[in-house]
Amino acid sequence: LNGDQARQSAYQEWQKQAKRQEYGPRSNMSIREQRESLPVFQKRADLVKLVAENDFLVVVGETGSGKTTQITQYLAEEGFAMKGVIACTQPRRVAATSVARRVAQEVGCKIGEEVGYTIRFEDVTSNKTIIKYMTDGMLQREALVDPDLTKYSVIMLDEAHERTIATDVLFALLREAVIRRKGGLKLIVTSATLDSAKFSNYFEQCPVFKIEGRTFPVKIFYTKEPELDYISSCIETVIDVHTNNPPGDILVFLTGKEEIDTCCETLVDKMSLLRGENPSIAELIILPIYSSLPSEMQTRIFEPTPAGKRKVVLATNIAETSVTIDGIYYVIDPGYVKVNAYDPKLGMDSLIVQPISRAQADQRSGRAGRTGPGICYRLYTKNAYLNEMGSNTVPEIQRQNLSYTILMLKAMGIDDVIEFNFMDKPKQNSILTALEELYILDALDENGKLTDFGQRMAFFPMEPLLSKTLIKSIEFGCSDEVITIIAMLSVPDIFYRPREKRDQADKAKARFHDYNGDHLTFLNVYNKWSDAENSRVWCQDNYIHEKSMRRAKDVRKQLIQIMDKLDRKERRPRSSIVSCMGNWDQIRKAFVSGFFKNSAKRAAVHDAEEGSYRTLVENTPVHVHPSSSLFKKHGVDHVIYHTLVLTNKEYMHCVTKIDPKWLVTYAPRFFRSVEPGNMSSKKKNEKIQPLFNRNDPKENWRLSKGRR
Numbered sequence: 001l002n003g004d005q006a007r008q009s010a011y012q013e014w015q016k017q018a019k020r021q022e023y024g025p026r027s028n029m030s031i032r033e034q035r036e037s038l039p040v041f042q043k044r045a046d047l048v049k050l051v052a053e054n055d056f057l058v059v060v061g062e063t064g065s066g067k068t069t070q071i072t073q074y075l076a077e078e079g080f081a082m083k084g085v086i087a088c089t090q091p092r093r094v095a096a097t098s099v100a101r102r103v104a105q106e107v108g109c110k111i112g113e114e115v116g117y118t119i120r121f122e123d124v125t126s127n128k129t130i131i132k133y134m135t136d137g138m139l140q141r142e143a144l145v146d147p148d149l150t151k152y153s154v155i156m157l158d159e160a161h162e163r164t165i166a167t168d169v170l171f172a173l174l175r176e177a178v179i180r181r182k183g184g185l186k187l188i189v190t191s192a193t194l195d196s197a198k199f200s201n202y203f204e205q206c207p208v209f210k211i212e213g214r215t216f217p218v219k220i221f222y223t224k225e226p227e228l229d230y231i232s233s234c235i236e237t238v239i240d241v242h243t244n245n246p247p248g249d250i251l252v253f254l255t256g257k258e259e260i261d262t263c264c265e266t267l268v269d270k271m272s273l274l275r276g277e278n279p280s281i282a283e284l285i286i287l288p289i290y291s292s293l294p295s296e297m298q299t300r301i302f303e304p305t306p307a308g309k310r311k312v313v314l315a316t317n318i319a320e321t322s323v324t325i326d327g328i329y330y331v332i333d334p335g336y337v338k339v340n341a342y343d344p345k346l347g348m349d350s351l352i353v354q355p356i357s358r359a360q361a362d363q364r365s366g367r368a369g370r371t372g373p374g375i376c377y378r379l380y381t382k383n384a385y386l387n388e389m390g391s392n393t394v395p396e397i398q399r400q401n402l403s404y405t406i407l408m409l410k411a412m413g414i415d416d417v418i419e420f421n422f423m424d425k426p427k428q429n430s431i432l433t434a435l436e437e438l439y440i441l442d443a444l445d446e447n448g449k450l451t452d453f454g455q456r457m458a459f460f461p462m463e464p465l466l467s468k469t470l471i472k473s474i475e476f477g478c479s480d481e482v483i484t485i486i487a488m489l490s491v492p493d494i495f496y497r498p499r500e501k502r503d504q505a506d507k508a509k510a511r512f513h514d515y516n517g518d519h520l521t522f523l524n525v526y527n528k529w530s531d532a533e534n535s536r537v538w539c540q541d542n543y544i545h546e547k548s549m550r551r552a553k554d555v556r557k558q559l560i561q562i563m564d565k566l567d568r569k570e571r572r573p574r575s576s577i578v579s580c581m582g583n584w585d586q587i588r589k590a591f592v593s594g595f596f597k598n599s600a601k602r603a604a605v606h607d608a609e610e611g612s613y614r615t616l617v618e619n620t621p622v623h624v625h626p627s628s629s630l631f632k633k634h635g636v637d638h639v640i641y642h643t644l645v646l647t648n649k650e651y652m653h654c655v656t657k658i659d660p661k662w663l664v665t666y667a668p669r670f671f672r673s674v675e676p677g678n679m680s681s682k683k684k685n686e687k688i689q690p691l692f693n694r695n696d697p698k699e700n701w702r703l704s705k706g707r708r
């Protein structure tokens with residue numbers, strides 16, 4: 001059975017099934033009732049008609065009105081699936097998987113059959129798949145291989161208001177694809193906010209379809225003074241609502257996993273104290289939700305709260321629009337969000353916590369008014385809301401590092417990236433910075449043309465620094481090890497560090513430490529785990545998350561498959577997977593050849609507090625994160641790091657010691673030794689300096705055009 005036939009017969013089977021579900025013994029009224037109670041259900045016929053009659057459609061609807069879970073099903077039920085797969089993109093992995101699971105449940109199939117999902121390193125679809133949820137990043141990659149996206153009959157770009165880079169790029173790519181396929185491909189763009197005119201203009205003045213949600217008024221409270229410590233203020237507010245307010249669940253917006261875990265732990269402690277003193281206080285069910293949370297934990301937030309209890313969900317931004325939890329009456333909003341941003345002044349990417357926009361604040365408070373009249377506690381002043389917050393969220397494309405995106409575009413043959421038809425153009429400067437980065441990584445030549453090496457880099461679904469490291473590791477004879485390390489880097493949570501056993505956990509972790517740094521420490525952990533007889537017991541003994549290790553193994557397997565595919569494409573007989581057999585310097589060299597820009601040098605004692613480093617690129621002060629195996633280690637003068645995270649200081653995460661000479665050897669386009677004569681003899685006087693002049697506009701302009 002080829003793909004088309006399999007999907008079509010799966011669809012016919014589904015049609016019969018659906019009838020049985022409606023009238024037969026298998027009927028499941030509760031799911032049907034739920035589906036029919038959603039606001040979008042009233043609009044079903046109009047919506048389907050509009051899709052049939054138009055190639056482009058913008059849908060604007062209140063969050064929770066059923067756009068994501070229902071529209072795909074309506075279109076499948078109306079026969080669009082006969083002509084191709086119906087896809088729906090999500091900016092976040094958690095949203096893609098959680099929504100796909102829900103829809104599979106509604107349809108009554110196993111996930112991966114008629115309804116499936118694809119996120120990076122995880123493809124849960126089959127040739128029977130009719131409805132496919134996926135991250136926007138994955139669809140962007142598919143567009144690289146098949147620009148017409150021939151597999152699909154309808155593509156829904158969901159959560160368009162989030163304006164992720166991948167969605168923005170897809171706007172432009174899909175616009176062209178829809179026009180080329182002349183009615184064969186339909187594009188639906190959905191958004192939770194009302195800047196629909198702009199979308200409609202961009203997509204050939206297409207119709208805008210509005211779905212009004214059922215919303216109830218939400219009363220908003222502000223703080224009188226700015227909050228100094230929003231975490232403890234959050235906890236106080238939760239306890240206060242729980243002990244004093246009528247029933248209804250609570251949703252708290254925090255910025256990330258660490259914050260959420262800390263808050264959960266504190267709340268658990270406080271609640272057991274309180275209920276110890278006063279047993280009449282109702283139980284509070286405390287649930288976290290963030291993207292690295294295992295999926296069975298994620299689904300727990302949707303379980304209805306038992307009578308007499310109250311639920312509090314501590315969430316990242318994911319609960320703002322992409323995931324709707326029923327039964328929320330109270331929202332607590334400290335007003336912050338964590339974003340990945342590129343700072344051209346620092347010359348690097350960094351995760352930063354920043355104030356949300358007014359549009360986001362309104363979305364957040366709106367979450368309290370879906371089931372009945374609600375209350376939102378804003379932990380900031382009214383003045384901050386009115387005068388300090390931006391009105392709308394800045395599109396990601398205008399604030400993030402674009403090298404991956406530009407590499408994709410160049411690999412699609414789009415050479416003149418400055419002229420690319422973005423809905424909102426990125427700043428020219430950030431395009432130039434990306435071009436510069438790709439040039440120093442050897443992905444582009446002096447004229448901005450994609451090199452063969454760049455072509456290979458684009459083959460991997462990962463940031464250019466990583467794909468370069470991976471490809472270089474073949475030359476260094478250590479791809480086997482580098483694949484393991486990259487797999488370990490891609491799973492967020494390896495080490496288990498419960499609060500009450502922090503010391504033991506840290507001691508256990510120290511046993512894996514490699515004196516050269518964290519990349520090799522990861523390799524140690526993985527190798528020891530692979531050798532262990534009983535994975536579960538071993539992980540328990542060593543304070544390691546077993547789930548994360550299994551996930552790393554999975555990612556590793558997939559990376560090997562991609563490498564094999566590249567071998568076949570380039571007609572190499574031998575596999576590219578080679579091991580350095582313990583010669584671990586090779587591994588560090590491979591990472592230097594990709595991450596040389598993320599390099600830092602120990603600061604002279606007089607100009608920094610102890611243990612501080614300065615980046616080689618911009619001389620910015622940075623610190624080794626306390627979780628690193630190189631924390632407070634002496635005699636480590638030069639390092640590279642994986643990421644930079646800004647909290648109270650700029651912290652380097654995943655840090656590894658390097659020999660500064662490697663910078664000159666493996667990144668000759670970027671570094672040179674200032675005193676070349678002294679290089680080998682006088683290590684101490686050796687100065688390594690970046691070579692590329694980012695301020696020479698002529699140089700950069702040439703790169704941007706990709707022409708000779």
Ligand code: ADP
Pocket residue numbers: 038061062063064065066067068069070098099101102299302321322323324325326
């Ligand atoms: P929209 O995309 O318009 O914001 P959705 O289609 O995501 O709306 O949500 C419609 C309904 O489906 C909501 O009431 C939501 O609570 C419910 N829902 C979504 N995902 C799940 C899930 N995993 N489990 C239970 N209910 C869910």
Ligand code: MG
Pocket residue numbers: 064067068069158321322
């Ligand atoms: Mg949605």
